[in-house]
Amino acid sequence: MGGDGAVRTRAAGIVAELAAELEEEIALGLLHPRERLVEDDLMERFGAKRHVVRSALATLESRGAVERRANVGAFVRSYTAKEVRDLYDVRTLLEASCARSIAVPVPPERLDPLVECQQAHDAAVAAQDRRAAHRANLAFHAILFGLSDNRTLVEAVRHHAGMTSSIRSLTVADDQYLLRAQAEHWEMIRALQEGDRDRLVRVCVAHLEPSRDAYLRRLAVG
Known part of the structure; x- marks a missing residue:
């Protein structure tokens, strides 16, 4: 039983790694909305078995990053203008509520990891390392x-x-x-330090607008 458990754990880890890699490529624009994700291509590229690729795609489907169509295959998810607005309305409600639930001011020892993460984000932005900036951004919000x-x-x-x-x-x-994200991250940190919950909520909400608006503009001209 112990051996079987270890095998399952390793398999789950491989699936998680593949899903994370594909999700990052979607977020970086290396895989585009409506782009087909061909199982055979992914198997060859990652040296993975078919069941691993399928499990990774199922994971991404559950996260809303991929859509699978019967007898057609998997695609990077695309959104209509209404779906974008609806999704960001929900994100606004959730993130504003979550920010408002944080007990402020936050003591320095609890803020230190956030400051360190933002310093890593600053360095990645300065170096124009998009992948590192993306990862630091995800870590910052987590x-x-x-x-x-x-x-x-x-x-x-x-x-x-x-x-x-x-x-x-x-x-x-x-x-x-x-650069805007960088400035807003530091503004969030200052709001947490100073106990200004209303400012924290305002910045968190404003932080969502650029990506929503950019996608809507793309839909309008496309």
């Missing part, structure tokens, strides 16, 4: 909303943010957006 003691709300924030990978891809490579 730590930020993790300051709330409402675990159900934190998980809802994480899930709905994950659904927007393809939407956010339009701003990840934009220098002006990265």
